[in-house]
Amino acid sequence: MAMRAAVLGAFGSAPSVEDVELMTPGPHDVVVRPGAVEVCVTDSYALRPGPLAHPPAILGHSAAGVVEEVGAAVTTVVPGDRVVVAGTPECGECFWCDRGEPHQCREIFEGAVRHVARRADGTPISAAGGVGTYAERLLLREYGVVRVPTSLADEHLCLLSCGATSAMGAVFGIARVGLGDTVAVFGAGRIGGWIVQCARLAGAVRIVAVEPMAERRERAAGLGATHVLDPADGDVVERIRDLTGGRGADVAFEAAADAAAVRASFDATRRGGVVVPLGMVDWGVTVDLPVNDLAMRGREIRSCQYGNVDVRRDLPRFARVLESGLLDPAAMVDRTYPLAEAGKALAAAADRELITAVLLPQC
Ligand SMILES: NC(=O)c1ccc[n+]([C@@H]2O[C@H](COP(=O)([O-])OP(=O)(O)OC[C@H]3O[C@@H](n4cnc5c(N)ncnc54)[C@H](O)[C@@H]3O)[C@@H](O)[C@H]2O)c1
Ligand SMILES: [Zn+2]
Ligand SMILES: [Zn+2]
Structure with a gap:
């Protein structure tokens, strides 16, 4: 599927919004259409050499949206479900996930590189942090999304991918x-x-x-x-x-x-x-x-x-807390940006011009 994404081409360069091709989902994958993406200072650390990104890479690790397509083996979500993207991956089968410590999952710390899209010349593009959300469509594993039925707008729901949940x-x-x-x-x-x-x-x-x-x-x-x-x-x-x-x-x-x-x-x-x-x-x-x-x-x-959470247990109940008004997501979001301004939004967050920038990937 053709789509636009904010791609880090090389360490030290500015991210550029490019036309890329989303890879075909495998049996355990889902495709999500993100409605909103929380911009996190951590995304700016991925611009420098380190384990957070393997360029070319789609930046970002937070999003809320709707499931559009599911692989044949997927059982926990169906197309049309509203989901929160887990801010860090949780493989469900490593030593730490087995011990109930998914916040230390090997996928976060052991350099797994997941390719999710291709450039026009065929070069594979990875997902920063194993997630990669600054894009019109997201290719994620089933365990990377959590179904959250909620009345919250995506601009607030996406905050459960990072700030509110942490x-x-x-x-x-x-x-x-x-x-x-x-x-x-x-x-x-x-x-x-x-x-x-x-x-x-x-x-x-x-x-x-x-x-x-x-x-x-x-x-x-x-x-x-x-x-x-x-x-x-x-x-x-x-x-x-x-x-x-x-x-x-x-x-x-x-x-x-x-x-x-x-x-x-x-x-x-x-x-x-x-x-x-x-x-x-x-x-x-x-x-x-x-x-x-x-x-x-x-x-x-x-x-x-990421708050040491268990996303399946915690994200739905955290969403209820935001819905109830006990915590105020509106007080945290200063500005929304279209995908084309992803670099500007990230710079504004990193330079502390605002507290929270939210990207609208479909705009
Ligand atoms: N561990 C986690 O679960 C988790 C989750 C999300 C973000 N983070 C990290 O948390 C950090 C903060 O993220 P953020 O988005 O809130 O960043 P931010 O830039 O919005 O906030 C940092 C604040 O600290 C202030 N500050 C700087 N030096 C200070 C000092 N010596 N004493 C007191 N205040 C000082 C800055 O003025 C700024 O307001 C980042 O490093 C981010 O990567 C961690
Ligand atoms: Zn794991
Ligand atoms: Zn974050």
């Missing part, structure tokens, strides 16, 4: 923020904004957002932060301790994509507290941590990869 998983599943907790959030961008919303829903009484950009601090306050701190205004760790009788936060989330913020989130947490680092930096960047604190002070560092 935050709900982090707050409710990984950290288990509880009533009366004090929560610190380092970085009040897209992910941090969702975490602030989720922490409020979880019943946290103090939500401290640490963010250098003034307009984002203001936005965090509107989403539920009770305190906003500018890291340029002195020692934020001390200020979080001051707010908590000298103890530190019960839970700290790092969504700043900054190694210093990872360290600060650890230092800002009380003895026995929980630290959840979410931000991605360049591969190989490290952070120093005090050994005796690790050994003696009971803080747990809990990793978060």
